[in-house]
Amino acid sequence: MTDAGERGTGVTLREPAPTTEHGLPPAMRVVGLHAYFGSNHAVRDVSLDFPTHEVTAIIGPSGCGKSTLLRCLNRMHEAIPIARVEGKVFFHDADIYAGGVDPIALRRHVGMVFQRPTPFPTMSIRDNVAAGLRIMPGKKPSRAAVDEIVERALREAALWDEVKDRLKASATMISGGQQQRLCIARALATAPHVLLLDEPTASLDPISTQKVEELVYELRKTMTVIIVTHNMQQAARVSDRTVFMLAGEMIETAPTRVMFTTPSDERTEAYITGRFG
Amino acid sequence: MVTLTCVAAALAVVPLVVILAYLMKQGAGSLSLDFFTRMPRPVGEPGGGMSNAIVGTLILIGIASAVGLPVGIGAGLYLAEHRGTRLANGVRFLADVLNGLPSIVMGIFAWQFLVRPFGHFSALAGGAAIGAMMIPLVTRTTEEMVLTVPQSLREAALALGYPRWRTSLQIVLRTALGGIVTGVLVAVARVAGETAPLLFTVLGNEFWSTSLTQPIAALPLQIFTYANSPYEEWHSLAWAGALVLILMVLIISLIARVVTRARHAGGHD
Numbered sequence: 001m002t003d004a005g006e007r008g009t010g011v012t013l014r015e016p017a018p019t020t021e022h023g024l025p026p027a028m029r030v031v032g033l034h035a036y037f038g039s040n041h042a043v044r045d046v047s048l049d050f051p052t053h054e055v056t057a058i059i060g061p062s063g064c065g066k067s068t069l070l071r072c073l074n075r076m077h078e079a080i081p082i083a084r085v086e087g088k089v090f091f092h093d094a095d096i097y098a099g100g101v102d103p104i105a106l107r108r109h110v111g112m113v114f115q116r117p118t119p120f121p122t123m124s125i126r127d128n129v130a131a132g133l134r135i136m137p138g139k140k141p142s143r144a145a146v147d148e149i150v151e152r153a154l155r156e157a158a159l160w161d162e163v164k165d166r167l168k169a170s171a172t173m174i175s176g177g178q179q180q181r182l183c184i185a186r187a188l189a190t191a192p193h194v195l196l197l198d199e200p201t202a203s204l205d206p207i208s209t210q211k212v213e214e215l216v217y218e219l220r221k222t223m224t225v226i227i228v229t230h231n232m233q234q235a236a237r238v239s240d241r242t243v244f245m246l247a248g249e250m251i252e253t254a255p256t257r258v259m260f261t262t263p264s265d266e267r268t269e270a271y272i273t274g275r276f277g
Numbered sequence: 278m279v280t281l282t283c284v285a286a287a288l289a290v291v292p293l294v295v296i297l298a299y300l301m302k303q304g305a306g307s308l309s310l311d312f313f314t315r316m317p318r319p320v321g322e323p324g325g326g327m328s329n330a331i332v333g334t335l336i337l338i339g340i341a342s343a344v345g346l347p348v349g350i351g352a353g354l355y356l357a358e359h360r361g362t363r364l365a366n367g368v369r370f371l372a373d374v375l376n377g378l379p380s381i382v383m384g385i386f387a388w389q390f391l392v393r394p395f396g397h398f399s400a401l402a403g404g405a406a407i408g409a410m411m412i413p414l415v416t417r418t419t420e421e422m423v424l425t426v427p428q429s430l431r432e433a434a435l436a437l438g439y440p441r442w443r444t445s446l447q448i449v450l451r452t453a454l455g456g457i458v459t460g461v462l463v464a465v466a467r468v469a470g471e472t473a474p475l476l477f478t479v480l481g482n483e484f485w486s487t488s489l490t491q492p493i494a495a496l497p498l499q500i501f502t503y504a505n506s507p508y509e510e511w512h513s514l515a516w517a518g519a520l521v522l523i524l525m526v527l528i529i530s531l532i533a534r535v536v537t538r539a540r541h542a543g544g545h546d
Contacts, residue, residue, distance in 0.1 A: 120434070131434075
């Protein structure tokens with residue numbers, strides 16, 4: 001399954017991408033993964049690599065298991081009582097489903113942003129961004145240190161200029177697009193290695209969507225990004241690699257340009273050209 | 278049909294209006310600063326107030342809250358976060374039964390286990406008795422309010438690396454706090470006027486006492502005693518006491534409404 005990826009690595013990316021020649025091992029690696037909701041077999045025997053410092057987009061029709069696959073990467077799938085996972089997921093060579101792995105510690109390194117903005121309504125904008133810092137193990141960072149991290153995270157999320165004068169305002173007082181970027185800033189504040197985005201622009205207007213996409217494009221300089229999207233143009237715009245899923249199975253994975261110009265599987269081609277889904 | 282329901286709606290508030298009007302007429306005359314600051318006087322001496330009973334009622338509400346709030350809020354959180362488990366279903370059913378328990382039964386029970394073993398009546402026993410009555414009210418309100426917190430908020434906290442207990446306390450409970458405060462105030466208003474459990478537990482006190490281990494005065498008890506007495510001036514003091522009690526409950530309910538409104542105003546963007 002990784003053949004297609006190796007074939008195209010380093011050749012097909014559009015921009016002069018400083019991150020492609022790094023030769024680092026994949027940030028995350030999925031091997032023989034199955035995920036279930038009760039008796040519903042949502043992800044079927046998926047194996048693939050997520051290269052470090054690249055943006056990987058997971059596309060496919062509704063209900064194909066792409067969000068479930070994403071939620072297996074930070075062990076959020078198991079937060080649902082009837083959910084179950086089989087197989088292995090490696091994060092920097094360590095199997096996150098091995099015994100003794102603390103999902104809480106894992107989630108501090110593998111951040112996640114959801115489809116709808118989820119700011120904590122009782123907290124200010126500043127405290128929302130700092131929320132993840134307060135639960136980090138070890139010594140509490142000083143106020144000044146927190147302020148610095150908050151500013152950095154908000155700048156990275158392209159939100160600083162819009163909220164810098166009202167950091168103490170409630171997080172519910174800003175627009176939906178700003179709230180979503182706030183959630184991204186909140187995920188960035190703890191400096192995760194991997195950022196999982198589950199249809200992050202599904203509930204946003206076009207201008208906010210564009211801002212988030214630009215942000216995703218920038219983020220791969222510092223981290224590995226995996227984005228689930230039902231929007232193929234979005235996948236084409238922001239990602240280095242694309243994974244196509246159908247009915248719980250991974251059909252194809254390839255560098256994005258290859259996938260969108262010469263897909264090797266006819267089902268991928270049918271989906272991309274809009275014949276179904 | 279509309280006329281009928283409209284009449285029913287109007288009739289529903291008639292008791293409160295009548296009671297308030299009558300209390301105003303009977304009690305307002307005896308209501309003065311002295312009523313709030315002075316101790317009861319012996320029969321025959323004019324004047325005097327119920328300062329000890331007002332303070333006693335406040336102390337009892339304090340004890341009741343100390344008993345009822347942690348248990349009620351904790352139980353409500355459990356019911357909401359572990360919905361569908363056998364324990365949650367059982368506790369929810371029993372809380373509803375406890376809610377319907379006649380208060381005099383609670384009083385007898387408290388007497389048996391909190392008064393008799395110690396050999397004397399006490400404020401603690403009475404506070405515990407009405408605190409136990411608060412538990413089911415607070416439990417059910419907390420459960421309902423916690424259930425209104427969207428699941429996505431819990432997931433956001435978990436995905437950020439919050440352990441489950443911190444998610445429950447710092448995100449879910451805090452988000453639901455406005456509604457829980459309202460429920461707590463309603464529960465306080467409900468038990469503040471309870472008389473039957475206090476008859477068996479705190480007994481009442483003619484003198485100034487704030488000792489938790491001794492009998493203590495309470496407004497409902499003072500009203501009961503004074504209204505049963507043959508003395509005219511005690512009767513009017515009982516009316517004034519009833520007016521103060523109902524005003525306390527009314528003020529608490531008003532605070533609950535303001536808190537609720539503030540929460541809704543702050544919740545929208």
